[in-house]
Amino acid sequence: MNTQHNLLRTAEQELSDIVAQISVLQKRRQELLEFIALGRKLFGSDTKSSVAPDLSATHDQIKAPTPREHSLKARVIKEVRDHISLFGPTPTSALVEMLEGRGVEITGKDKGVTVSVILSRSNEFVSDRKNGWSLAEEKNPQDVAPSAGSSTD
Numbered sequence: 001m002n003t004q005h006n007l008l009r010t011a012e013q014e015l016s017d018i019v020a021q022i023s024v025l026q027k028r029r030q031e032l033l034e035f036i037a038l039g040r041k042l043f044g045s046d047t048k049s050s051v052a053p054d055l056s057a058t059h060d061q062i063k064a065p066t067p068r069e070h071s072l073k074a075r076v077i078k079e080v081r082d083h084i085s086l087f088g089p090t091p092t093s094a095l096v097e098m099l100e101g102r103g104v105e106i107t108g109k110d111k112g113v114t115v116s117v118i119l120s121r122s123n124e125f126v127s128d129r130k131n132g133w134s135l136a137e138e139k140n141p142q143d144v145a146p147s148a149g150s151s152t153d
Helices: 002-043 056-061 072-087 092-101 111-120
Strands: 125-128 132-135
Touching: 002 072, 072 092, 072 111, 072 125, 072 132, 092 111, 092 132, 111 125
Parallel strands: none
Antiparallel strands: 125 132
8 A cells, every 4th residue: 555655646746747847848938939029020020040940820829928927926826726636635835835846936924824815815716724725616506505595584
């Protein structure tokens, strides 16, 4: 049983590392796309390098990021959503550790409070003192109790 637990833990850690690497690569990709777009604007769009990929085909999919997409709040929400979807409910202290491991610089005196405030203000997460943070589940109309919304007067 211990061997199975170790294998599972190793797989979870490897997956977490991959998610972190993807995040770093996506950020670098965006930086390079912005650099290339600026270069093409400055030097003309006909200055395509044989090394650089042709970005015209993906131009519609590429948009300049807004400042809010790189804000602390946006990064925390994205990283925590990704982490919880892979690993399930997670305590705040573990989320802080994970976020810092992924290069998210958390501001404020108490990093746990900062992360908790961000998550609690988002309707995507719910907190449970015993299990930690988890993703909020959307309620479908059929999930609501028949008496919900009825008057008891």
